[in-house]
Amino acid sequence: SGSLTVGELAEKLNKDSSEIIKKLMFLGVMATKNQDLDADSIELICEEFGVEVEEEVVVDDTDIENMTFDDDPEDLKERPAVVTIMGHVDHGKTTLLDRIRDTKVTEGEAGGITQHIGAYQVEEDGKKITFLDTPGHAAFTSMRSRGAQVTDIAILVVAADDGVMPQTKEAISHAKAAGVPIIVAVNKMDKEGANPDRVMQELMEYELIAEDYGGETIFVKMSAVKGEGIDELLEMIVLISEMEEFKANPDRPAYGTVIEAELDKGRGPVATLLVQNGTLNVSDSIVVGNTFGRVRAMVNDLGRRVKVAGPSTPVEITGLNNVPQAGDRFLVFEDEKKARSVGEARAQRQLEENRSATAKVSLDDLFEQI
Ligand code: GTP
Ligand code: MG
16 A cells, blocks of 8 residues: 555656656666655655655555455365344244253353353264354345355245244245245144145145155254154254355454344344354464454353354454444454554544534435424
8 A cells, every 4th residue: 555656746746757767766666657656665765865755545445345365175175054044023033042052061161151252063973063143034034135155055944833924924035035045844743733744735835845745845843842853853854954064264364144133231133153164273363343352262162161162152352342243244454554544534434424414414414403
């Protein structure tokens, strides 16, 4: 940033390139017209010509949302699947998530502390699975509308006694738009009036066709309340993971998505991040949405302090200057100064946007009063 070639500097100073090159030679630097000059050389040359240099504020508009990263296929390693649970209100999403966590995370592991960090990992057949505790499609929608694709597999919960409802349909269209495999969890099988066949028939209309009906969609009959069908559901997730081979490169600076964030009275801004690629480390310089900072401390889903978080790992961090939003992207920069300039530029832009929004509102208010 802020670099100029010899030719460009000459133009700015209204000199001939050869004069610049001569001065540089005098300073012991051999340069050509198209050579880039660093800030120090530029300052020295300007001094030589008696020109004062104004500190230029560089706006670093690195677009962290639309950056693309190419990993060498050889660097890619298996990573846990990221699973989101969706479905109609009251069909049992939260109960299912809680039940999976209860059955798979032993008391000892958790250290007796129930830490809610909005996402957690369990292990089945030696394979880790990450569950996002964003039940309700609202969070899913807001993340997707902001370009954050975080889910690998969608679990569609349908209550066997209620069948396909409006939000079931919405969930299906979200999952289809995201292009992720769908597993149907036919829940509340313990209830009187449970009718799994009706659920299967209703879902045929949405091309979710059970094997019993000649299709390929996995249906798991279960009762979240009774803990029935949980193991089968997890086995099916493992099966899909094995088929899809979700991969990431753990040996690069981390990037991913904010799952949730809040301002904690004691700890300041706290954000739960899902690392989607790379490895996040304590003291990494990070840009998160329109804020930035250095990772001060990381806590995993069991409430334990950790120093590293690899791909598909949810982790809670502190050390940010401000509170980001769910769905924001985050990106680690190896260069702390770069993180700062990108972060500051984004914070500044946000501030200006807020200001102009406020200005508009007050103008409207004014007209309303007239
Ligand atoms: P929202 O977050 O409001 O969309 O609901 P949800 O899908 O998370 O449903 P939740 O897990 O809160 O369950 C709703 C109600 O259904 C609760 O009273 C649960 O106890 C009950 N429930 C969930 N699973 C089962 C089940 O397998 N059998 C029975 N009988 N009840 C269940
Ligand atoms: Mg719920």
